[in-house]
Amino acid sequence: MYAKIQLKKLLQAAISKLGLSWPEKANIEPPRDLKFGDLACNVAMMLSKEAGKNPRQLAQEIKEILSNLESPLEKIEIAGPGFLNFTFKKFYWLEIINTIAEQKDRYGASTFGKGAKVQIEYVSANPTGPLHIGHGRGAAVGDSLTRIMRFAGYDVSTEYYLNDAGIQMNILGESTWIRYQNLCGVKASLEEHHYQGEYLIETARQVFEEHGRALLDMDLDHGISICRKMAMDVILNGIKEDLNLFRVEHQHWFSELSLIQKDKVSYTLEWLQDKDLAYEKDDALWFKSTDFGDDKDRVLKKSDGSLTYFASDIAYHQNKFDRGFELAVDIWGADHHGYVPRMKAAVQALGKTENSLQVILVQLVNLQREGHQIAMSTRAGKFVTLKDVIQEVGIDACRFIFLSRKSDSHLDFDLEVVKRKTMDNPVYYVQYAHARICSLFAKAQEMGITPPTDDTLVLNGLDTPEDIELLKKLHDFPETVSSSATNLSPHYISFYLMDLAGCLHKYYTVHSVLKAESSELIQARMTLFQAVARVIRNGLNLLGVYAPEKM
Structure with missing residues (x-):
């Protein structure tokens, strides 16, 4: 049994004999100075008021009880205002060698999660261009967390939410259509809001190879829709290839468009209205997110009848819980931090606890070379792709560096430094x-x-x-x-x-x-x-x- 767990059980047994229970704020940690032993505990100080005794007096009573128990403890000392310091016998530490030899690649695994059903959704980048290094950090965090939670006994399912509906996809279609026209010899220029990346030239070439000049004779909307679908398919296939290369698993690819086509969003909005959790105002539909701690109510359907992303996201999370997940973990870019309170509110409106949704925010990566920043812009088409970085520094280095800091902290990724041995x-x-x-x-x-x-x-x-x-x-x-x-x-x-x-x-x-x-x-x-x-x-x-x- 591992040291902290075993010591806690021993202490719980001792304080139980004194008619006391383990206090929430008690902690067991290694002392700052190793001369004070292997582990230290403040339980006597946490319980002194309840016990009506001086902390050192209570610590002495706990020590006496522990001294009469069969345990791997070699020495128990009282320090300062009432800390208990513990030193284990040498054989106790040596036993771990046999445990590791027996458990091999399962050493560290446990049933801690008790089979709880968890869904981790990550990357979920719009299929409007190749994955960049920022997406790579989110991919590494999500995939590693999946491995860790499964190792700890959770039943984890992984998912990529495919934003295949909405204005960004329309812009993708228009951008590809313009590139296609250029290949057909038609003068057309990209506007500022279009995707500028040269990767769309290759996509447009594939459209041309399949359809020739036929799209020019079609209805404009139909021609753009063909460009949109082919661009999305080509880009999505590239995303899947990059994630596979990066050793990242997604068991499910969930389509936002499927929610709309199956009227799941409309159903969810009607359900919220029936529960008096949504109301109409100024020809728009609003969600009562302030009822659940958000700073203001949020629009679900605009006055022109179009749905907000938030409406689709509520329906999507309803779908997650309908599939039986006890915990939904969403991994988002740090720029979405303001979106967290409203989604927490939505989850509570759906009848779940606030903690049923956990959001991990991932800061962008500052890509550098020899200390000089490399400027990136997805819309302008100026970025280093994840695949480029993998090919330069390797998968191992890339993943480890992404995971070497807390996900919501800034990360400087210097290509030259990472390659150094x-x-x-x-x-x-x-x-x-x-x-x-x-x-x-x-x-x-x-x-x-x-x-x-x-x-x-x-x-x-x-x-x-x-x-x-x-x-x-x-x-x-x-x-x-x-x-x-x-x-x-x-x-x-x-x-x-x-x-x-x-x-x-x-x-x-x-x-x-x-x-x-x-x-x-x-x-x-x-x-x-x-x-x-x-x-x-x-x-x-x-x-x-x-x-x-x-x-």
């Missing part, structure tokens, strides 16, 4: 730790040293501060996974891996492995390194990143 590069730092262990085992084989097997694990001699530091870090992995899933934060895994790699690299500077004082110690340290390599592989897999054996 130095310890300043976080993806190299972590992958090199794994490759370093593989290299050590290859060298051991050359030296005739037989590596330990699951049946011959040797642990004697793993008692230095660096050994214990690595063992503790290995203990932390399962909790890191569950915390990452609970907080919808894939960057917890990348942070953890950088810490684990740091401990490994530090170990190398302090201790010799293959030239240790005895054959038994060599085997013990190789056993430890086997476990570290396994956890690095498991963690990198959750990020969708490979663990190389050579670098």
Whole structure:
């Protein structure tokens, strides 16, 4: 059992004997200074008022109860105003090696999510152009979160919401139509609001190859509609290819247009009116979002009869919950932050709790080369595609850097820095730790040293501060996974891996492995390194990143 969980159970048993219950604000964390032990807890201070006792007095009573229980604790000390500091016996940390050897690629997995049905919707970029690097960050976050939540016991379904209806698609059709006319020798110019990218020239060429000049003789709207459909199909196929290349999964592709064609939006609006959650004013239909904490009511249908995106989004989320999802996770660009309160309001109007919808905001990426910003504009057609970046720096580097910071924080992505094979590069730092262990085992084989097997694990001699530091870090992995899933934060895994790699690299500077004082110690340290390599592989897999054996 992992340290924090086991200690919490022991403390709960102790305070129960005192007629007390675990307080919500109690926490168990490693002390800032390791000389105070392995873990510290403030439970005595949190319960002193309820118990009617001085915190140190209560801490003493808890200590006495714990001292009489069978446990892996070696030492319990009281510090400061009433902190309880705990030191575990060495064997407790060593046991994790056997656990990792038994569980292998499932080490860190759990039933924490209890099979809860979760839908994660991400990327969902308008099919109006190739994916750019900003879309790539959202793709990496969504796909990694899917891997993590499944590993933590959730039943996760992935989805791409296809915005194939509305004004942007009409503009795409018009932009392609103009490019098609140019190919037919007809003078026509793109206006400022049209998509300027040269990728539409190739799309228009495909229209010409299939239809020749026939579209010029058609009704204008019909000709544009053909251009719109072909442009969307070509672009969407490109998006799917790029996401597949980037190791990103989408099980379902949901069409916004299907909601409209099946009258699902109209049904939802009528349902809101029947529940007195929508009203007519100034020839428009409004949603009573202020009833659910939004700062103002929102338009569902405009005075000209056209639907807002919000109307379709409510119908779409109704569809999600109708499919039985207990939690809907939407991953949006940070520029949509103002949209969150109204969608939270809509979800509550649909009879769900506010927390049934969780929105992860992803900041745009500042793409740079040697510190100089690369300007990007999708509408103007001036951007570096995700595929371009992948081809230049590689999938592993791209995904890891995207996941190396909290998703709603700004990210500077310098193409030249990411390609460097130095310890300043976080993806190299972590992958090199794994490759370093593989290299050590290859060298051991050359030296005739037989590596330990699951049946011959040797642990004697793993008692230095660096050994214990690595063992503790290995203990932390399962909790890191569950915390990452609970907080919808894939960057917890990348942070953890950088810490684990740091401990490994530090170990190398302090201790010799293959030239240790005895054959038994060599085997013990190789056993430890086997476990570290396994956890690095498991963690990198959750990020969708490979663990190389050579670098």
